[in-house]
Amino acid sequence: MLGLKIIICRLFENPQFIVKIETGKASKIAGITKPGFIADCNEIAARNEIEAGFIYSVKGKYDKYILKASNEISKELLQQFRNTFGLYH
Numbered sequence: 001m002l003g004l005k006i007i008i009c010r011l012f013e014n015p016q017f018i019v020k021i022e023t024g025k026a027s028k029i030a031g032i033t034k035p036g037f038i039a040d041c042n043e044i045a046a047r048n049e050i051e052a053g054f055i056y057s058v059k060g061k062y063d064k065y066i067l068k069a070s071n072e073i074s075k076e077l078l079q080q081f082r083n084t085f086g087l088y089h
Helices: 002-012 035-047 075-088
Strands: 017-022 025-031 052-059 065-069
Touching: 002 017, 002 052, 017 035, 025 035, 025 052, 035 075, 052 075, 065 075
Parallel strands: none
Antiparallel strands: 017 025, 017 052, 052 065
């Protein structure tokens, strides 16, 4: 099911990048982002024992990139990823 959600995201959201999270590990599956961001995502995923989900960046208002997540990622966890995202992008 997660794979289908990622395909739909790629088709309709036009993300800058997609980071997939499975069993506490994050890996970039599409796009361009900094290695340090992926390393920090790994830490967040492991610390919070995230089983599945993905995060992605899209162009928002005023052409500024914003971070979004699949519905498997809680709002609280998304905020942790956004805080890290702000350091690198």
